[in-house]
Amino acid sequence: DGGGGGGGERSNDDGLGLDDEEEATSATAIRKRYERERRQRERDALEASGQGRAARGMEGAADAAAKTDFRGLISSCFEPHMGGYVAAEERELCEAVARLVAGEKWHREENSDNSVLTSATQLFLQMKRSLKRCSRMTRGNALFQLHVSFKKVLRRYAEAIWNAAAPKGADAAVASDGAAAAMVAAATTGALSPATTWKVKVEDDMLARVCLVVETADYVASTLYGLAEAVRGFVDEEMAGGVEFEDVEECFVDLKARGATLLVLAVETRLDDALTALGAVSWDQYHEIGDESAYVGEVAAVLRGALPLISSILGEANESYIVDKLFGSFTARWRWAVARCRRVSEAGLQQLLLDTQVVRSNLLSCVTSGASGGKRLVEKEMGRAEAMLKAAAAPAEALEMLLPDATSVERLRVTEMRGGGSGGDGGGSGGGVLRRMAEARAGAAASMAERMKQARAAMTSSSSGGVSGAGKEK
Template structure:
């Protein structure tokens, strides 16, 4: 059987070759061969190399592969293919390996087959493997065929659906065009139907407009004729209502002003308005002459005339009110332009006059509508006239104005302006009566109470009673007009500004006198129990300055306040000079000569305390002067705020601090002179031995122990450290 199959035996393990040999030609007697196999000889399977030879026949030109192996057949293990590409079947060769054979190269295929079938016994698995491969091929073919059929059916269905959608779109476009055509036809039909209706509607509208215009024209002609009759009879109340109607009718004919009839009516109406205006002006001339008390109907007639004025142009009302105010103030000009009352000390009587005028004519002036603000405009014109007259009075003074008179006039002017602001602005301000009764010591709590200081300061000099002004305030009634809104502050009082130099001079004189008085009363020591360790005169100086500032800021916040600030600078510099002059002076001592300092200053314990008080006082003044400058900058006008600076004054107090500390240092150094003189007299060159204790050092230490702690309790830590540094520097220079 081995010879028939072409197998000559298994070569040794060391040199085994797998060869493909063409099988012998089949026997021509096929039937006899079949009979021999059928008689009981089993059918042999084709060996592995026969399968390989078929594969090589498919690839002509492939050489016979010889796969040597060093291992015996029994020790070889079949090579498993890559699990990712094979399907392992237990007990059988991998099916995936058979699938991958066509994709392998020739050498890999030979090596793989030899590994799959290393022995003759392993050839028994070839047939099952072939069957499985064929079964797999059939299954894959069936799947491919089913997929092809399914795709064929799907493609046909998709084509049918696409064709149906295309037909639907075409049908829709056709219907849209059809609808559009029908709409255009309908629009054409409607236009043809409505063409005649449009003409009729336009004609109707024109006819209606014409009828309305003619009707209004008839009404206008009739109203103008009636208005002419009312104007001639001075029927102001009826004429006011008629004039409103005529003005409204005329507004409809603005586009026809060039039409002759309309132009004629407008000219006629203009003449009627002139007649009404002249009649109203003529009737108002009788107001204030006393006729209103004799003729009871005059006030009602004038009240109706105001309605006519409101119906006329706004310029008519403005002119009427202006003429009325000028007429009311004619007597004021005549009275206070005279030589008797044209004086600065009569300023208060000016304001009393206008208050009486407002109060006495309150009922009469009710004829004016509240929206006219007659009393408000009258007060504005009064303030302007008063300012002009006061400027003339101040300019005509041959000498400088008396300070008391000037300040009293300014005070009364400020009070009057405050009253006007309260009356016509509707705001709430502090009553002047409370300000006049306020105590001078509590004035720092409210800024509006400062004016009372001036009154208290100069009231004794003037000796002028204030009963009349106070009675006027009590009797004054509230005539406030809501919404008028005018700033009365400064409308008159600003004219005093150029003449306030005498005020600043007086304030400076007063401050200098008070400073001298404080320095004379200064005890140069602090009160018992005081924790500030500063001189009382410094606090009093700033209290006086603060009061002066508040008085001036209540009067003005412009140039005068800035001039007063410069006065404050001079006063504080003078105070610094007085502190500087109070420091002890001295001659020349041994320590001073050795250290190159100013000289010998002998100070007692009281002097040392005083110097410490001066240092603390100068420090307090340095800080408080800066705060004073900040307060002035907040109060003063913006044009002067940048000029407010206390740096020069602060430099003066810094110089006082430096000088005082150096004086203190020199005083302590002077106490060492006795020890230093004794030390210089010792014959140091002849001494044979030196002890561990020096009586001179002990003496200096005793002086420091008795002096330094007391000074440290009085000085601030910063200046005490400066003092110690200077003392130690003096010793280092010896």
């Protein structure tokens, strides 16, 4: 029956109740179990003899060796002897400085957005290459000492470009602290002639060089932070904190300041002839009021020659800084050059006032949009000069109204300006003098307008005649 048939099948399978595949699998499992037991017996035997502990120790040492960083182990053996290599790198960079400065073109590169000397960018590129070469061999003390060499090279570069740009006498002019301030102070005290140590003659080509030095010094000072970060990224961590370029940055900030001072003094030297001419006029014998004086034209010519050149090279920030300094010093000198005139006639006061207003207008026309400080200085100093002239032409009691905050020196100068000959008693007519000064200025302006009108009419007539003549010939 069914039950008997089932019992017969199990007896054919040796009573295990498994088919052939299950039986084979069971045999494999049994073999694996016996293999594991055999290996465990062998390990137990090794443990008993002490060889197992040695084997595990060797395995641990191998693991530790695999995790060990061998980088720098060989090169560290040569670290005490790397001084010669660093010295060679420094020597090569110093030679590069001399070569690059000697081959500098000293003009702004075409299609360039800045006025940085090519030698500066090339020097930084060579220092970058030197840094990479050294970092391949060591990141220890030799690399740290290389950054010290970089600082020496950069100081040498600052000296090299200054010597190549500054004309003879420039060092003496800018050596004293506050050379421009001392120049103004000499004028303020009423000295007959300011000290001449600040004067320095700079031709246009050298003026352009100084401008390039100012821009390059600005570039180097701002790039040093990136160089310091690059060195810190290569040198060993325990030395990274000692990497700094602050002293070199100060060196280039000082170079920029010296260049800016030299630019101001160079233009002031050119303007000095006009101030000398102003003081040489016999104002007590001055009779006729005309257009602006010849020295006013000299001031305009100097400004037209120097400022566009400076503006074409300097960036806006540096240009505004220098223009502010220049106008601040020159307007103060102009005011005191006017104030040193003594016993000025009525016509002389009127002429000086007219000249001051023209110079003021010329200066304001040169002030850039970013040089707001320069505009304020011009308005303040030239306005003060005009007030002193008006006070000299008015009765003595009008001084408090025209110059309520006058200093003792200003009061003295106004008093000495009064009393000129042949043009009036310098204050006897009081308001009448001021009125005549205003009328004279208006008359001069009307005369100038009339001459311009006549010139335009002559040009129109000449143009019409030319056209007419051409028509007749045709």
